[in-house]
Amino acid sequence: MDNFFIAVVDDDIHIRNLVEAYLQKENYRTIGLENAEDAWELWRSDPPDMWVLDLMLPGMDGYELCRRIRKEAEVPIIMISARDNEVDKILGLELGSDDYLVKPFSPRELVARIKRQLQRWYRLKGSEEAILNSDVKLQIHLGRLQLMLTERRVFWSGEETDLTLKEFDLLKSLAENPNRAFTRDELLTRVWGDDYYGSDRAVDHLIKRIRKKIDGLPIEAVWGHGYRLRTDGEES
Template identity: 75%
Template structure:
């Protein structure tokens, strides 16, 4: 039996219990929550390994909750909604969800997606830890940006900045090759893994989050291509 805890957040009791039943059959631990406010308390008391999150919730909606969680961690999030609108799907992905499933959906399909996201995410975490152990350069400096790799810490303009796992991975990728322009597809493979199947808008959202945390960090948009970290006077 695995120890993954999956939180199912939906104000529809029937859907919540159905999803929990199917996940329990696969030996996942589950917790059912009716609102984002309950989910936030769960996050602080006993953080789940994954979220299955309804968009339409009483009080705080699923989009806002997703945004809050994503500002702190990169655990997988699957959003579910009755809205079969491309704009809604894109918004969910831009806010940091890993997947978007439209109601009514097959519980078996949901379970399959849960398995895939958990395998990808925790395999990625293991790879990051192994890579960290093999890292020959404990520090990387580009201008006023400093990465303490072994401790996974970031300093910008002399101040320490709290970053999530993917934010650190993106900054490390840029800092190791300053001035090099990366395509969105390259970034997806290097940061998310080559089995990621979501939208490349996830890259734009991750860059936006970093820019918000680190004012004046010279991450430049390369029109029609992707992004690069500028290092004036540095080598290409």
């Protein structure tokens, strides 16, 4: 794992140099970029294995770059920002970032988080390959809902719905366990990992976005507990 290629996108050259220096000590290959436009060009030509992405950038901001990358791939993304605002954190996570770190931060903490995300990504890729080479179910049918797991596509009443990475992972967790009530903490762990320490409001916001995209989807709140995907038992 020490040969991963990591892009550091920040308009502050001192932060870029500091982060790159710490990563290079861990034998990662790095590239520093000062704006999202150059980062997008890099993605098109020589895509990194992971991104450390500043939220506030000149021109295209980090949110937009994250959204574009997420439409094409599931590489790990850690957002960094001087803005310690819960709404910013939730928005970044909803758009597909895997973690959010507030400036000023410890470079050692950032490196530790990078290692965790890369390990998780490595395990995820291994799991996907195992699914493709096994008899594990590749689709979920629950009434009008259909999830194609390896392709990460969602259909409601035969119409495809475009979900973000986190939206898909949350819906998949509920669909794999119909009628089971999950706590918010359980859903946080399933979608963001057990090293996420943000507010459980991220789950509420994600549920709200899924409901808005899929009108009629029977996700219901369980008072004082969390959420479940109700079903009449029709499954194949």
